[in-house]
Amino acid sequence: MEKNKTDYNRRAFLKSTFLAGGGMMISFSGLAKLSLEDKINPADLPADWHELTGYIKITSDNIIKIFNPNPEFGQNVMTSLPMIVAEELDVDWKKVVVEMGHHDNVKFGPQFAGGSNSVRMYWKPLRDAGAAARNMLLTAASQTWNVPVEELTTKAGMIYHEKSGKSGTYGEFASKAAGVSIPKEVKLKDVKNFTVVRNSQKNVEGVKIVTGKPLFGLDYTQEGTLIAMIQHPPAFGMKVKSFDASEILKMPGIKDVFTLKLYEDGFEQAGFDTRTFNDLLVVVGNTTWQVMNARKKLKVSWEPKGDTKDTMAGRNGKREVIVPGALESTATHFAKMKEYAAKPAQLLRKDGDPETAFKNAAKVLERTYNAPFLAHNCMEPMNCFAHVTDDKALIVGPHQAAGWIEPTLSKVLNLPADKIDMQITRMGGGFGLRAYGHTFVEAALISRKVKAPVKLVYTREDDMTYGIYRPIYTATYRAAFDANKNLIAFHVKGGGIPEHPIHANRFPAGAVDNYLAEGWEIPSNITIGAFRAPRSNFNAAAEQSFLDEVAEAMGKDPIEFRLELLKRAKENPVGKNNEYDADRYAEVLKLVKEKSGWGSATNKQYSRGVAAYFCHNSYAAHVVDIIKKDGQPFVERVTSAVDCGIVINPDAAVNMVQGCVVDGIGNALYGELTFKEGVPEKNNFTRYRMIRHREAPKKIDVHFVQNEINPTGLGEPPFPPIFAAVANALYKSEKKRFYNQPFSNDLQKKS
Amino acid sequence: MPVISLNVNGKTVSVDADPATPVLWVLREHLNLVGTKYGCGVAQCGTCTIHLNGNAVRSCQLPVSAVGKNAITTIEGLSENGDHPVQKAWIEQDVAQCGYCQTGQIMTATALLKSNPNPTDAQIEASMSGNICRCGTYLRIKEAIKTAAKQM
Numbered sequence A: 001m002e003k004n005k006t007d008y009n010r011r012a013f014l015k016s017t018f019l020a021g022g023g024m025m026i027s028f029s030g031l032a033k034l035s036l037e038d039k040i041n042p043a044d045l046p047a048d049w050h051e052l053t054g055y056i057k058i059t060s061d062n063i064i065k066i067f068n069p070n071p072e073f074g075q076n077v078m079t080s081l082p083m084i085v086a087e088e089l090d091v092d093w094k095k096v097v098v099e100m101g102h103h104d105n106v107k108f109g110p111q112f113a114g115g116s117n118s119v120r121m122y123w124k125p126l127r128d129a130g131a132a133a134r135n136m137l138l139t140a141a142s143q144t145w146n147v148p149v150e151e152l153t154t155k156a157g158m159i160y161h162e163k164s165g166k167s168g169t170y171g172e173f174a175s176k177a178a179g180v181s182i183p184k185e186v187k188l189k190d191v192k193n194f195t196v197v198r199n200s201q202k203n204v205e206g207v208k209i210v211t212g213k214p215l216f217g218l219d220y221t222q223e224g225t226l227i228a229m230i231q232h233p234p235a236f237g238m239k240v241k242s243f244d245a246s247e248i249l250k251m252p253g254i255k256d257v258f259t260l261k262l263y264e265d266g267f268e269q270a271g272f273d274t275r276t277f278n279d280l281l282v283v284v285g286n287t288t289w290q291v292m293n294a295r296k297k298l299k300v301s302w303e304p305k306g307d308t309k310d311t312m313a314g315r316n317g318k319r320e321v322i323v324p325g326a327l328e329s330t331a332t333h334f335a336k337m338k339e340y341a342a343k344p345a346q347l348l349r350k351d352g353d354p355e356t357a358f359k360n361a362a363k364v365l366e367r368t369y370n371a372p373f374l375a376h377n378c379m380e381p382m383n384c385f386a387h388v389t390d391d392k393a394l395i396v397g398p399h400q401a402a403g404w405i406e407p408t409l410s411k412v413l414n415l416p417a418d419k420i421d422m423q424i425t426r427m428g429g430g431f432g433l434r435a436y437g438h439t440f441v442e443a444a445l446i447s448r449k450v451k452a453p454v455k456l457v458y459t460r461e462d463d464m465t466y467g468i469y470r471p472i473y474t475a476t477y478r479a480a481f482d483a484n485k486n487l488i489a490f491h492v493k494g495g496g497i498p499e500h501p502i503h504a505n506r507f508p509a510g511a512v513d514n515y516l517a518e519g520w521e522i523p524s525n526i527t528i529g530a531f532r533a534p535r536s537n538f539n540a541a542a543e544q545s546f547l548d549e550v551a552e553a554m555g556k557d558p559i560e561f562r563l564e565l566l567k568r569a570k571e572n573p574v575g576k577n578n579e580y581d582a583d584r585y586a587e588v589l590k591l592v593k594e595k596s597g598w599g600s601a602t603n604k605q606y607s608r609g610v611a612a613y614f615c616h617n618s619y620a621a622h623v624v625d626i627i628k629k630d631g632q633p634f635v636e637r638v639t640s641a642v643d644c645g646i647v648i649n650p651d652a653a654v655n656m657v658q659g660c661v662v663d664g665i666g667n668a669l670y671g672e673l674t675f676k677e678g679v680p681e682k683n684n685f686t687r688y689r690m691i692r693h694r695e696a697p698k699k700i701d702v703h704f705v706q707n708e709i710n711p712t713g714l715g716e717p718p719f720p721p722i723f724a725a726v727a728n729a730l731y732k733s734e735k736k737r738f739y740n741q742p743f744s745n746d747l748q749k750k751s
Numbered sequence B: 001m002p003v004i005s006l007n008v009n010g011k012t013v014s015v016d017a018d019p020a021t022p023v024l025w026v027l028r029e030h031l032n033l034v035g036t037k038y039g040c041g042v043a044q045c046g047t048c049t050i051h052l053n054g055n056a057v058r059s060c061q062l063p064v065s066a067v068g069k070n071a072i073t074t075i076e077g078l079s080e081n082g083d084h085p086v087q088k089a090w091i092e093q094d095v096a097q098c099g100y101c102q103t104g105q106i107m108t109a110t111a112l113l114k115s116n117p118n119p120t121d122a123q124i125e126a127s128m129s130g131n132i133c134r135c136g137t138y139l140r141i142k143e144a145i146k147t148a149a150k151q152m
């Protein structure tokens, strides 16, 4: 049994209160150790980010209600986070009622879904909370029965005193427990004795989902709600010059057409206050259909907006960023990227003497990889409900981090935060897009302007062409070999628009004596942001394809080659700050090797590719098996191995990995958004190809490394390596390498 | 605007809407039946799938004026207590991730099983490929359809 200090700091609190009608409510708080990566800039986080609070309610008739503190976008935290509380509280999971916590960063902590952090950051505080509540119930029972607390045991929401034969429900003691002082230290269960966690539990919202209950932002409405839509410029780099709404104002149901500014000039934007278009041309009406139709008849003239200036807030003071005004095209993007790739870049990491090693090499292998902008295409298009009056605001919508938007809303609306009631709905997907706040601010401003409750709706076309995309990336990898085909140096130089993709301290850094990583960036007016495993989703694709070619050049099996590098990284690591644990990395490779029957003759019919990656503190490896179907390569089967520490909800975790695999195959083969003169060239699923049911693999076998390490991320880590596993399998199938995503473009060229 | 009479989930209802309004928006905004989802509006994603006389149709493409006396069934009317074998199979296989596409998937699957009680994998794939799941739950959708087929 693990003893755990509940370490409530000065600002945090743990409070226990009586429930009206009997029972207890315990609010808890603790420090979650956070290590954020990728797109999350710690400077942009609220100062009390690490404060974490939540609720358990126990009524006198033994109803146990657990609030899920964190937003739900398909990662299943509505189920997995309450499971953690229930485990330490020791209650019967079937009797637990789960409810989504209101947005409240004081009660519930950061409430941030992203960076695969939900379980990782809430794991300890939720265990503490469950254990503390159990402890208080036991104290109450020992006082009532007048027996030593050490003689009491619990099971499934019941308290037992074996000697006297007494027993009672938690509910019976809940009111008394509410008056017990909060324990300074709690005992946590031994992982081996878990009965809720590590056992598959069904999605607590499953029934609501399959019966079509109003769960999502787009489903929310109130009496008198108007529908608003934004007519955004047709191209990035444009803005509205003038408009004529006289005709559409005569159309049935149309209430108002106007422009407003998202942020005033000089507004200090926090990291997630992205603004794609600052001048909003808004159409408001009674119904979605009326507004959609009116927009088609709205006469607007647009003009180039020229260079603009963003003022970014940050912990080290504000800084100004110039956003170039020119209209951009994919063809010019590639030309520019070639040009930048040839120039000196920013040094990100250097070990040994790579320059000399490359000069003296017997052979150098050099390859360049490219990937396009991607749209998130959440199945539920962006939307938000807002009702703003002079003295308060109600905001309801799907958001990954409402707490980041609230300070912005407070500033923009000039309302104190406690006058802003934010409610988080279930999200029809997020994938990073819903961490950004502009939709919420837009809805709030529109409601204030029209003095009515408003639902801002993005059509699919708006959603796709008014996005915060995964950037376009490129990277050139070089490997140097000596005369005996030993790998003596490794070089990666990557760039993108507007950010580079390189994680310089990831594998194979640490495993090669001479190592060099460089990055460069090209500014742009196309807005970009987090997309499932930001940067990793490209890095893994490129690096793991390159390693496949390096292994081949050395005449080695791709898994054995990686294992050799990892052995080196473990026994005699090169350089400092290597982010990954070589043992855990090797373990997923060994597991996928075993489970896929790698090298076994029984798999001869498949063209097989392997890849692995570390990100978000977890490790994932896949073997992709391709067959030919109607003359075309088809991913028939995937074997996956994942180490994310303790798996909270095994069957749901399998679902998540399978989803990552399908999503990864889809984006690797088809995902692409191109631009022409600032105009996104796809605006709906007619042209933006999404992976379909018949294109998904027939089988995805998922295996988890069994260990008792505290849980780490799962929603992202399996996603990046699948791209490379597909590329490496395609090489076996098509006898040529695939360097440019989406791979279907090159497949089509061939046929 | 004209008042249009509709048969939705076994009840006669009347709505006051522009005759060209797609049934999708009539359901969602006039009748407050929001289980039918908007995903694309152009017949590409299947989230808006309903049954018209038992056949799966895309409600984003169906003007309310074209419905006439045909019976509309939405996810809310598929079963009284959420216990249609297809819904139960969806729970059993714990299919959903975000869940947004799933009502449309269920409506398409139910119509498939009605016309073909024992579909092969290839038939399931063909019938279900008009419904996008951005979260990638296709394998579980297939399993759930097979589970339901055994129970129907």
Ligand code: FES
Residues within 6 Å of the ligand: B037, B038, B039, B040, B041, B042, B043, B044, B045, B046, B047, B048, B049, B058, B059, B060, B061
């Ligand atoms: S909304 Fe009807 S098919 Fe997409």
Ligand code: FES
Residues within 6 Å of the ligand: A074, A379, A428, A429, B096, B097, B098, B099, B100, B101, B102, B132, B133, B134, B135, B136, B137
């Ligand atoms: S479950 Fe999210 S789109 Fe299907």
